[in-house]
Amino acid sequence: MLIHIAGLPTSPTTLFKHRRRRSHLVIQGRFREPVPLDAVLTGQTLARPLTRLPSPWLMRALCHVARRLSPSLVISERSLLAPICASAQAVHVAAPGQEPALTDPPQEDMRLCSPVLSLHGEPLPTDQRRRLFASAQAKRARPVAAPDHVYTFHFWQHLLDLASLQLATPIYRIDLATHLDGQPLQLLACTRDGRAVWAFEARRRRAY
Structure with missing residues (x-):
């Protein structure tokens, strides 16, 4: 795993210069067993609900904005999850030894998973x-993550500034530290x- 957060001295300035992004995360590895990729989700789960939330009408508006940004997002009281391959900005699948380095520019190539991922x-x-x-096409095609491939x-x-725990939505700015009830992101x-x-x-x- 490699993560860079805007504003930290250890993060390359070129990664964020003239870009709106607040963080860049790279995950690389192999699945231990075959898994349908449409069944893999990414996001947040919490042991306890958020506390001291804004008014219900504002929460409904925030959920609406979130679903506009990610139509496949599923929101519940303790989780916010979306299909990983509908969320990731780049996904690369390679044979072992042919995977890109974590510091390489993002590459898109999932052809090893299924013919539907080739054009x-x-x-x-x-x-x-x-x-x-x-x-629903992903469920029909059912691309599978195979253990003999390396996934990046x-x-x-x-929206989320991990350095300050501030969530800046188009309609409201939220200090997550006041709502997480001591839980980590x-x-x-x-x-x-x-x-x-x-x-x-x-x-x-500062959140604890």
Whole structure:
């Protein structure tokens, strides 16, 4: 795993210069067993509900904005999850030894998973791959993550500032430290039946 957060002295300035993104996460590894990729989710799960939330009408508006940004997002009282291949900005699948370095520029290539992830012999473009996994077509095609391949996922986003725990939505700015009830943020992937694919905790001392 490699994570860069905007504003930290250890993060390359070129990664964020002239870009809105607040963090860039790279995850690379192999699945231990075959898993249908449409069944792998990423997002947040909490042991306890958020506390001291804004008014219900504002929460409904925030949920509406979140679903506009990610139509496949599923929101519940203690979780916020979306299909990983509909969320990641880049996904690369390679034979062992041919995977890109974590510091390489993001590459898109999922052709080893399924013919539907190829277009005229070339990798399916990112926007088409994300639409595919956000639709019922992914369930019909059922691309499978195989243990003999190496998977590299890139995620970046501009709403959540991990350095300050501030969530800046288009309509409201939220200080997550006041709502998490002492819980860490998660960098999480799991299957629909609850099995962990990876799980890392993002903690800030000011939140506890």
